[in-house]
Amino acid sequence: ESRWPYLFGAIVVPSLTQVVILPFLPESPRYLLLEKHNTSKAEKAFQTFLGKEDVSHEVEEVLAESRVQRNTKLMSILQLLRTRAARWQVITVVVTMGCYQLCGLNAV
Numbered sequence: 001e002s003r004w005p006y007l008f009g010a011i012v013v014p015s016l017t018q019v020v021i022l023p024f025l026p027e028s029p030r031y032l033l034l035e036k037h038n039t040s041k042a043e044k045a046f047q048t049f050l051g052k053e054d055v056s057h058e059v060e061e062v063l064a065e066s067r068v069q070r071n072t073k074l075m076s077i078l079q080l081l082r083t084r085a086a087r088w089q090v091i092t093v094v095v096t097m098g099c100y101q102l103c104g105l106n107a108v
Contacts, residue, residue, distance in 0.1 A: 033059065034066050 026045055033042035039059065046055035080086055 029058070030062055033062055 026048055027036075027041070029042045029045040029049065032038050032045055036042075042062075043055050043059060046058050047053060050058065075083070080090055
């Protein structure tokens with residue numbers, strides 16, 4: 001029992017390591033392109049990650065994927081359950097997760 005404070009204190013070392021290293025890690029190209037709207041930094045990040053000079057195809061691919069996501073219609077839970085094609089899939093997942101919670105596996 002007397003060593004519990006040391007156990008709880010051991011988490012300080014990885015936390016401080018992460019805080020020190022985090023500013024030196026590169027940003028995600030996708031984040032730079034879609035959230036920050038900084039194409040030049042995104043291209044540099046792609047070049048760093050992929051190791052090639054021409055990354056215009058990757059930039060266009062991310063932008064196209066973003067356009068598709070913006071055009072995707074979000075559905076409410078009721079709309080999802082009213083859709084005949086997805087109803088049984090949703091019910092199956094809900095029942096499976098409910099049984100998983102009630103079987104006691106999390107307690108073990």
